[in-house]
Amino acid sequence: MTDLTPTLSAIVEDFAALTERERLELLLEFSENLPDLPARFTDHPELLEPVPECQSPLFLAVELADDAPTADSLVRVFFSAPREAPTTRGFAGILHEALDGLTAAEVLAVPDDVPNRLGLARAVSPLRLRGMSAMLTRVKRRVERALTA
Amino acid sequence: MALPVDPNPRLAQYTHPERLVTTEWLAANLGRDGLVVVESDEDILVYATGHIPGAVHIDWQTELNDPVVRDYVDGAGFAALCGAKGIARETTVGIYGDKSNWWAAYALWVFTLFGHPDVRLLDGGRDLWIADGRELTRVAPATTPSEYPVVARDDAPYRVFRDEVRAAIGRIPLIDVRSPAEYTGERTHMPDYPDEGALRGGHIPTAASVPWARAAAADGTFKARAELEEIYLAGAGLSADREAIAYCRIGERSSHTWFVLRFLLGLPKVRNYDGSWTEWGSSVGVPIVQGEAPGSIEAA
Numbered sequence: 001m002t003d004l005t006p007t008l009s010a011i012v013e014d015f016a017a018l019t020e021r022e023r024l025e026l027l028l029e030f031s032e033n034l035p036d037l038p039a040r041f042t043d044h045p046e047l048l049e050p051v052p053e054c055q056s057p058l059f060l061a062v063e064l065a066d067d068a069p070t071a072d073s074l075v076r077v078f079f080s081a082p083r084e085a086p087t088t089r090g091f092a093g094i095l096h097e098a099l100d101g102l103t104a105a106e107v108l109a110v111p112d113d114v115p116n117r118l119g120l121a122r123a124v125s126p127l128r129l130r131g132m133s134a135m136l137t138r139v140k141r142r143v144e145r146a147l148t149a
Numbered sequence: 150m151a152l153p154v155d156p157n158p159r160l161a162q163y164t165h166p167e168r169l170v171t172t173e174w175l176a177a178n179l180g181r182d183g184l185v186v187v188e189s190d191e192d193i194l195v196y197a198t199g200h201i202p203g204a205v206h207i208d209w210q211t212e213l214n215d216p217v218v219r220d221y222v223d224g225a226g227f228a229a230l231c232g233a234k235g236i237a238r239e240t241t242v243g244i245y246g247d248k249s250n251w252w253a254a255y256a257l258w259v260f261t262l263f264g265h266p267d268v269r270l271l272d273g274g275r276d277l278w279i280a281d282g283r284e285l286t287r288v289a290p291a292t293t294p295s296e297y298p299v300v301a302r303d304d305a306p307y308r309v310f311r312d313e314v315r316a317a318i319g320r321i322p323l324i325d326v327r328s329p330a331e332y333t334g335e336r337t338h339m340p341d342y343p344d345e346g347a348l349r350g351g352h353i354p355t356a357a358s359v360p361w362a363r364a365a366a367a368d369g370t371f372k373a374r375a376e377l378e379e380i381y382l383a384g385a386g387l388s389a390d391r392e393a394i395a396y397c398r399i400g401e402r403s404s405h406t407w408f409v410l411r412f413l414l415g416l417p418k419v420r421n422y423d424g425s426w427t428e429w430g431s432s433v434g435v436p437i438v439q440g441e442a443p444g445s446i447e448a449a
Contacts, residue, residue, distance in 0.1 A: 028197050056192065084247065086194035124193050125210035 003111055008098045012117050020123040027120065030093030031086040037078055048080060049142070051134055056085030058092060060135060062142035064104060069146050071105035077139055087124060091132035099139060107143050112136065151267040152184050152241040162374040164415025170243055170269050172281050179203055185236045188275065189256040190247040199285035201245065201278060205234045205292060209252050209401070213259050224299045227263050231297035238266070238298055245271035245278065249362070249369045255404040258421055262302045270408060273370040280368065309394050309420040311428055314353065315435060317394060319446030322387055323356035324395045326406045327426065331398065332358040334439035347430030351437040353396070354444040357385045361402040364409045377414055389416050396422035
């Protein structure tokens, strides 16, 4: 687990310590703790990128702190998903806690297979988990683009 | 003992009113012996955010599908599932769910494959229950495990497989219940939905396009019988004396249409092709038509 940030490591360990049923409860907690979007996004939904791989509508946005971002710039990550889609919101909640506030280099270093390390494949089905992988891929792509822009 | 049928006169217009219950009936019968209420949603966590008091949860992916083979659980698996949920063979099962009851209808269809005698759908589903202002709870139901017999699944009357569908082209009416863009081949999955992997877009030759939502009223309940007859009998050319096959992408939306045709309009020979577009659109060599025209038997 040395390739994970401390936050991600802790999340992975939390899930690993639970039974499958409890993992779903934890996922629901993440869903409920997903922060609302700041007004600058709710007023301008066109700034958000849709993630059609998710089971239910999910939108995300990524911001880097500096005008000329570097690998050390802090990354802010925002997600929006309806309350009627708690699984998708839960995935977003995990990624928000794990990624928001990391540096660009740290975000890019997050392993792509993190969604598969949460022990959720059997509890929620691999098909549903694909949505989380898609969110992570898109966040990383956005950070990459910001660095090379 | 099965519970009495919902006497609501609105249900009497349908061929099998005993397959449907209103929110009023369900609210009045909650907690009665012999009734188990089942919630079945697209999203596995929706139930945990609040459900009808006493309702148990059945998930289509992790509980109704076989974990390895693309198929449903077998008789032993279904018996174990029902037993754990407190469902006995003689239990009246009332199913409701999110998304206009897609997954509830899908679960009801699977219960039908096992010949469960009394399984009913909540007209309007979860959304109408909430819109009515009725109670939801997070309190887990007190479930007493039951003995459910191992009954072999009998697919033949209700389920159809790819090769039978191919042989049916030009002989049996096919109903494609997906969105128009999926039908024409512009896209292989629903807008805003994951692509579950069809390699080609389009529809099965001769299939009529009747999107599932045409059967639903604005509040999620089923439309009146006269409207349904206009859509499916006059419009799509189905009739009670002929077979019919409904399909969509993975068999969930077509379960909704199957329910309408089988129980509301009383077409006894309608079957669901659950392989649907994710199978057909990825199969080697099967005929496909693109565009708005159904296409002909020659295309096959």
